[in-house]
Amino acid sequence: VSDELEADLVVLGGGPGGYTAAFRAADLGLSVVLVEKRESLGGVCLNVGCIPSKALLHSVAVMEEARALGNRGVEFASPDINLEQLRSWKDGTVKKLSDGLSGLARRRKVRVITGEGRFTGAHSLEAGSTVVRFDKAIIAVGSRPATLPFLPADSRIMDSTGALALEEIPERLLVIGGGIIGLEMATVYSGLGSSVTVVEVTDGLIPGCDRDLVRPLERRIAKRYESVLTGTRVTGVEALPSGLKVLFESADGTKTEVYDRILVAVGRQPNGGLIDADKAGVSVNEHGFIAVDQHQRTNVPHIFAIGDVVGNPMLAHKATYEAKVAGEVAAGMGAINDAKVIPSVAYTDPEVAWVGLTEEEANSRGLAVEVASFPWMASGRALTMNSGDGLTKIVTDAQTHAILGVGMVGSHAGELIAEAALAIEMGCEPGDVALTIHAHPTLSETFAFASEAFEGTLTELY
Numbered sequence: 001v002s003d004e005l006e007a008d009l010v011v012l013g014g015g016p017g018g019y020t021a022a023f024r025a026a027d028l029g030l031s032v033v034l035v036e037k038r039e040s041l042g043g044v045c046l047n048v049g050c051i052p053s054k055a056l057l058h059s060v061a062v063m064e065e066a067r068a069l070g071n072r073g074v075e076f077a078s079p080d081i082n083l084e085q086l087r088s089w090k091d092g093t094v095k096k097l098s099d100g101l102s103g104l105a106r107r108r109k110v111r112v113i114t115g116e117g118r119f120t121g122a123h124s125l126e127a128g129s130t131v132v133r134f135d136k137a138i139i140a141v142g143s144r145p146a147t148l149p150f151l152p153a154d155s156r157i158m159d160s161t162g163a164l165a166l167e168e169i170p171e172r173l174l175v176i177g178g179g180i181i182g183l184e185m186a187t188v189y190s191g192l193g194s195s196v197t198v199v200e201v202t203d204g205l206i207p208g209c210d211r212d213l214v215r216p217l218e219r220r221i222a223k224r225y226e227s228v229l230t231g232t233r234v235t236g237v238e239a240l241p242s243g244l245k246v247l248f249e250s251a252d253g254t255k256t257e258v259y260d261r262i263l264v265a266v267g268r269q270p271n272g273g274l275i276d277a278d279k280a281g282v283s284v285n286e287h288g289f290i291a292v293d294q295h296q297r298t299n300v301p302h303i304f305a306i307g308d309v310v311g312n313p314m315l316a317h318k319a320t321y322e323a324k325v326a327g328e329v330a331a332g333m334g335a336i337n338d339a340k341v342i343p344s345v346a347y348t349d350p351e352v353a354w355v356g357l358t359e360e361e362a363n364s365r366g367l368a369v370e371v372a373s374f375p376w377m378a379s380g381r382a383l384t385m386n387s388g389d390g391l392t393k394i395v396t397d398a399q400t401h402a403i404l405g406v407g408m409v410g411s412h413a414g415e416l417i418a419e420a421a422l423a424i425e426m427g428c429e430p431g432d433v434a435l436t437i438h439a440h441p442t443l444s445e446t447f448a449f450a451s452e453a454f455e456g457t458l459t460e461l462y
């Protein structure tokens with residue numbers, strides 16, 4: 001027997017995009033059905049992404065701080081790691097939040113269906129034994145880890161979900177992919193005691209970010225990790241009882257090494273191809289992405305798409321922003337996606353964060369820009385926090401002087417970047433930031449100091 005439900009709006013996928021869109025539309029008066037194949041709401045971000053990774057990163061950051069205090073006259077014994085307790089604390093944090101989401105859905109009368117949904121027509125979809133007939137739909141099915149075709153099936157080869165499951169602390173870990181996800185998990189495992197190698201096919205870590213912002217991270221990693229192989233490709237893995245034998249190729253030739261575990265973090269693949277979108281008439285490109293307009297509408301005007309499935313950057317805060325636009329447009333409001341910038345943060349040690357145009361991007365596009373930086377070595381607060389290797393950098397339009405991009409590396413850069421995002425959205429020039437009084441001594445001053453450097457008004461205040 002199949003259940004039949006009718007709704008003004010069906011939302012397919014209960015990640016940060018999907019639940020936000022469902023909640024916003026319900027708050028605006030629509031009857032909403034939310035279809036999610038996992039048992040819990042929250043998507044990749046809450047269950048196997050942003051939140052569990054940050055829970056673990058926080059724990060290893062505290063351990064690293066404690067270790068660093070050894071040079072400052074406070075010595076702790078080396079940490080005694082109870083993996084089971086660490087794992088259950090992380091899982092408990094996730095459960096608290098996903099239970100919270102279920103409560104928020106109930107309070108709004110959003111009906112949550114657990115099952116894998118597929119379109120059966122332009123106004124209907126099926127999830128398990130449930131048929132949902134809808135007026136409008138929002139596709140928020142997210143993405144999954146990309147893989148490498150030559151990898152053998154072996155439980156010692158993990159994707160990010162496997163790495164977050166924290167089954168064991170391998171003695172030697174290879175991380176394939178030097179992007180944000182790979183480096184965050186490398187930070188976790190290195191902090192827990194693994195000997196980590198990171199291999200990246202491009203010339204540097206965190207492709208897409210300016211090199212001067214990545215350098216402080218590279219310097220710290222060089223001391224902590226076994227090795228970082230850039231410009232190097234993994235071309236084969238052989239599963240042996242004694243370990244995973246990996247073949248590397250670079251301009252210097254080939255070599256093999258054996259590791260206890262491998263984390264594959266080579267990017268993410270959108271899920272647009274897995275929902276029978278064609279039955280609703282929605283176009284999906286060959287990679288699985290769904291194109292949308294500024295109202296988040298697909299080529300079918302009553303069907304919207306948001307989050308990872310519509311394109312890069314694949315970030316939770318982009319998904320929730322788009323979700324509000326789609327939810328509001330579905331409810332008849334005139335919302336539009338006109339975000340100027342989306343901040344990116346690597347929660348590594350040190351953190352690396354940037355928003356808007358990078359200097360490299362400006363140069364490659366031949367734009368006339370001006371750049372000023374402030375090294376954290378001259379920030380009193382940064383030195384008290386052992387973060388003197390940080391940097392804050394501003395890119396402006398040479399003609400209008402408007403701030404186009406800001407990058408930061410150092411402690412709490414991920415928190416500090418928010419002020420820069422606001423400055424860009426508000427059309428600020430460095431002079432506006434310089435004339436805004438920043439509390440002393442804070443790391444936020446580094447943005448004001450970099451702005452003063454621009455204006456030629458910098459007088460150091462330690």
Ligand code: FAD
Nearest residue numbers: 013015017037043044045049050117142307308314315316
């Ligand atoms: P998802 O979160 O992928 O949610 C989609 C949901 O749809 C999933 O729950 C899935 O089960 C469900 N679904 C898919 N197909 C169907 C179907 N047919 N029927 C029913 N349900 C379906 N981003 C950040 O901004 N900050 C971070 O710190 C960060 N850290 C990350 C760390 C890791 C390890 C990973 C993997 C990702 C991280 N991300 C981070 C990225 C972030 O998780 C995603 O950008 C975000 O989850 C995208 O949200 P979404 O709603 O588009 O999709």
